[in-house]
Amino acid sequence: MQFIKKTTLYAALLLAFIGFGLSQQAHAQLTVQATGTVLQPLQMTGTDLNFGNNIFPGLDKGVDRTESGAAQFDISGEAGKEVTATLTLPSEMSDGSNSMSITFGPTDGGHAMASTDQASATSFDPNSPLTTTLDATDGSLHLWLGGTVSPSYNQPAGTYQGDITLDIAYTGN
């Protein structure tokens, strides 16, 4: 009897909880009231990693993290808090039937507190997690990523794609 009561309660809770989650709403800002926390959410925006047009078959083409074509990740959160940023990088891209290699070296990542500090950013290995502290004043952190593509001498034409995954989390420290 107790089991039935508990099952019914769980079912009711689940239905209520499903009902609340059904709709998407348009809002200019993200507001959260429930399950209180005063920690600012981590936010990310950024710009492309662009290798440009002058790519020749059989010749590596690299973009340095200090160049304008480097990817830029702008992260913001609670000032002075420590975060871990982990990039999962592809070793190749595919057009569905052909592949093309891409590599990221141990100094292809850069990080700084100010977005204007790309050239003087501290380097890091994008193949390893980066743990650092958000700016003590405005809670910002900026990452840059370069890389190198290596088209083969007979790289087939096509549209090549791959994924870069950026994990970001507060460490609580």
Added chain:
Amino acid sequence: MKKLFTILFSLMLGMVADTLAQVHVAPPAVYLDESRTSGRIEVLNSGHRPAEITIDLGYGYPESDSSGNIRMKLFETIPEDAPSATDWIQIYPYQFELQAGMRQTVRFAVFAPDSIAPGEYWSRPIVSARMIPERLTSTDDEVQARLNIVQRSILALNYRQGPVHTQPVMDSLQVRKKSGQLEVQTFLRRKGNAACLGNLKVSVVSLRDRENTRIKSREIAVYRRLSRTIRFPLQELTPGPYRVEVEVNGRREGPHPDAIIPFKPVRRSTVISL
């Protein structure tokens, strides 16, 4: 022949600047207990394209290496003795497409078994967002390539069952001079049945001139064990004897005050000559 000449090659994370995921998730931490078994987060797409959103549950916590450097460790396989809440949590919706400018409430409900021991149980909601790219078209002699960004926000979800208590223990304190810095490294573990969120305060006090004292503090989160290193530039410390005082206390800002479980402060000190 055409292919041996210029391959028009645009490798990009998206075709235009706004294609990087601009999906925001809040709050970054959710605390639940027996009286509050459901919680929610909000996901907002502030980009200009729809985004595919997937929410998974992982298990992990901050851990440190031998030098006191910290990273977030996510376990591929959850250890059997881990205080994991991952198996009891339902997410709704756990997968959806979020149009540009829209937000979606995501709910978590905890269905904890009756048989679990009192204590704190952890999970890490992982919110993955992938902006849906524009279709690429290429001509016969072009190679185009794009790296799609997948943004993953790793949140904390802590569930407390019954009475919870925590107490840090300082197993070791090491003080050394290295690379122009005075390094103060603490080795902590915690007792009790819940994570220890606190503050690590290090004071370097001159035994000749009490005015010449340097103090630094860092928030700490001891889920199991944690080593933390705090550094002081040696050039700021005049030569002489110093006492290094270390205190772990519960005074910290951050997650909701309910998340901080009070504990007895821990203190330790040592003397060093600089």
